[in-house]
Amino acid sequence: MALKDGIAPIVVRKTRKHRKSTAHAGMWKIAYADFVTAMMAFFLLMWLLTTSAEADLKGISEYFQTPLKVTLSSGKVSGDPVALLTGGQSLNHRRGETQGGDPAQAQIDERDRQRLEALQAKLRSLVLTQAVLKPFSDQILIDFTDEGLRIQIVDERNRPMFDTGKTELKDYSREILGELARALNGVDNKISIAGHTDSAPYAGGDAGYSNWELSADRANAARRAMLAAGMAPDKALRVIGLADSVPFDHSNPRAPENRRISIVVLNKRSEEFLKKDGIAVDVPAVSGKTDDVGEPWRQSGTRADD
Template sequence: MADEGLRPIIVKRIKKGGGGHHGGAWKIAYADFVTAMMAFFLLMWLLGSTTKGDLNGISEYFKTPLKVAMQGGSGSGDSSSVIPGGGKDLTRKDGQVKAGDESTVKKTYNLTAAKAQLEREESQRLMTLKEKLEQKIESSAALQKFKNQLLLDFTSEGLRIQIVDEQKRPMFQVAKSELAPYTAEILREIGPVLNDVPNKIGLSGHTDATPYFTETGYSNWELSADRANASRRALVQGGMNDNKVMRVVGLGSAVYLDRNDPFNPINRRISIIVMNKKTEEGLMRDAGKLEVGTGTEGAIDAAAKPR
């Protein structure tokens, strides 16, 4: 019994711990990582498939979410926005959709009607110009005494202003291109009025059928062209913008105003055409090609009527 008190006391210490492969904490961390990557790729996909306008809406939403939610705006109720709150799904691009069906009104443009409207406006503009010229002829002492030599009418090319010869009052010196003093005065009075419209102008010189030819080959063709150019200079001197002139031609005796009498002094004239848009475009398209026909000059009974 005495030996029992001498027995050694043995203390067993149990070392706790297990193999690493038995733990599960890494699985949770891996699941969090995969979830984060999924969210990241989903965000990249949304950003790549969203328009710039919708991105701005998203940006505004996150800057002031309460303001956008309460007051509306892009990102608050658009069906195309990634922010919930409107439309049926994210694939729609029409914005908020009403419950009821609403017919879509398509805008159409009638080009023919628009062109016709522009032509009417231009015709009215040229008509107003004609009235201004007629008023100036009646009110101007310099023009009133020559009104029988000023003919105004409309042709297919636009408003035509013709200054014609009279037997006792020629516009030019015989066989020369120098303007008579009264002719230069008429042109200087008319010039500033032509600036009232944006239309371009063309000038053409005409002679009668009296033969004219020099040893150098100078004929009615050159003479009519020189007279047309002299008229252009007088218009510019009177105040007309030089860049308004689009055409200066000499037609010699090819086109008569009085077809029954080719030698009538009225056939010697300067014709000023205030061109309509169609004529301007035709000249630009055809590189200045000029077609002279009976329709452009008009008949004597209509054109020779004093204005």
């Protein structure tokens, strides 16, 4: 190093110490807090889903499918749509539902439901324990429809209710109907009786006589048998023949169980509707055989009857 005026320069070396930046040192805490918040929100959502009513869940689902539905339908919430025009009926209204939360009507419907459920339990007990009905437990089906409590007496391959193409009841069929008639007198609900056939065309008899006439005559034969057993004369509100239009076994139109007599203990709404010259709700197809009071069904082969 060059000397200046004979004096050597003094060089001072300073070492800078690099301090670790603390700018991102606490980021993991924020991420952890976000995770905990998300988990809390998730568990809150699960709790709400398990405690919410089915109608509310349906409303939430519909909202995400059509977000503007609430606005367009003027509802307060997604599960409470109302008519587009003031005074109109709810867009989701179905016949038989109480709109406007009428407490009196709700109580009537609830008492009616409880009465029919008690009758269902009584009938099932009779079928399983009563000496006349027990042998036919696999032929007597009891379930609910929109109209009320339905009792179906179906044919088996070797144990039909009627002879082929006839309207005269077998003796055991008459006994079954008699026991049911006495049980149904315990409630003041009216009943509807329907006759059904399989899809085999009616052969013989007068020209123009078909499964429609046969099913109607069989329904009337069932009504007369129940009257003879002591059923109240004004108990039956409707007697109809449906031929093969409402099969029990859709996969086999000629199956023996398609030939049956169905008795519906009408709920009060259906009863009032029929009395006002209305048309009752459609008879729904049986969705399954889980309401049988007897043993599981044995699938039968095809046989042309009726």
